[in-house]
Amino acid sequence: MPCVSSDGRLMESGRKLLTVLDQPRTAEETASLALLPLFSVRAGLRQMVEAGWVAQVGLHFQIQEAGRQKLRELV
Template sequence: MACISPDGKPNLLGEKILETAKEPCTPEEIASTLILPFFRVRGGLRDLVEAGYLKEERGKYMITDKGLQALE
């Protein structure tokens, strides 16, 4: 998984994406903020959404309660 550790928690990259997604943002905005290639952001977003740490609405990604708890 690009952004999820074997224990199911976000890894370092996952945490960075979650921090960025505290405000709704597009994959492009996340890639720009974190200075990452799009493909890594897309793969990471998919992992984080599947694991319930992020949700997507109309092309923007936003952290979930589970995501906020993971950052505590």
């Protein structure tokens, strides 16, 4: 998936995405704050929702505990 390597590690783009999702944001807001292309953010969010790292409510996305765990693994 975009933002995640083939061995499951969070890439820099994935870290940026999860970091700005500490509060509910739209894909457009996320792209603007993370300084990533909107198409890439949409693809990344879709796959992070499928992985359970991010929850979607309507047009808004927010990090979940599994996503926070991924961020902690980077430290």
